[in-house]
Amino acid sequence: MEEIKKVAVLCGGSSSEREISLQSGQGVYEAIYNLGYESDLIDFKDLSNLKELKIYDFIFIVLHGFEGEGGKLQKDLEDLNILYSGSNSKACRNTWNKRLTKEILEKNNIRTPVWLEVKFDKTIVDHGLRVSPYDRFRPFEYLFLKPQEDGSSVDIFKISDEESLRAAYKKCTNPNRGFLFEEFIHGRELTVTIINQECFPPIEIVTKNEFYDYDAKYISDDTLHIQAELSPDELKDIKSISLDAFNTLGCKGWARIDLLQDNDGKFYVIEVNTAPGMTAHSNVPKSGGFIGLSYKEVVQKIIDASI
DSSP states (O other): OOOOOEEEEEEOOSSTTHHHHHHHHHHHHHHHHHTTOEEEEEEGGGOSOGGGGGGOSEEEEOOOSHHHHSSHHHHHHHHTTOOBSSOOHHHHHHHHSHHHHHHHHHHTTOOOOOEEEEEOSHHHHHHTTSSTTGGGGTTOSOEEEEESSOOTTTTOEEEOSHHHHHHHHHHOSOOSSEEEEEEOOOEEEEEEEEETTEEOOOEEEEOSSSSSOHIIIIIOSOOEEEEOOOOHHHHHHHHHHHHHHHHHTTOOSEEEEEEEEETTSOEEEEEEESSOOOSTTSHHHHHHHTTTOOHHHHHHHHHHHHO
16 A cells, blocks of 8 residues: 555636535545645646646545546546546546446446437427437436536536427537436435445435526535435445446546436436545535544545555
């Protein structure tokens, strides 16, 4: 095991999740300091050259969006032989792009909602789901439209008819990128933290909104994150599918697996996060708390799992 003395916490950046990343970074930085390491908190926007990080023994990445989760940062750190937290560059590329994620999950018989890659342009707005290949979604009452690459639930829309599709196009901050249509599954939204191949207690996300959108995630005071009540068989199933997704996608160290459970009790993987939020109220430290771990103990486990 590598001896770690000096740690840089990398956060901030320029993504839509910048503020959450800064909060996460501050929490991780304070935890690392209290654990006895030398530590510096670095905003990615202020970093002119990654070679500046060579003075550190370890980089703890809580940088969200493409800058921290897309794989390029990890590849650059690998090329510089700098040790860092979490998954390698290939796994990050696979999990950041939802199309790649779903292709890999389906190839390995891991359940994920039915999906279709689309170009969110005027053709779709004019014709909606009336033409092939979109008719594969005709059995579903609703479906989601979501970007292939983004976080924070930005530009995710629940589509029920032509009018809602046109409204989504008007509200979309950036339609000029890859999108997916995805089956809408009625049921529960859950998330599972994995650190060093250990599944922490699943969390259920309860919102009064139509779905777990940006408002529900960051603005609403009504959203609840509670320890999920699951039967022993359900707990076994959700841990199994979460670990399968984690390992099949090549993840390492830690990640958060987001899932849906339908009304028949089946679990579906919808997303894998390789640099999850680490604010005091985030799901990773919260799930650690359910098994008696303090915030700083969770941080130490992530470090240990990454080296």
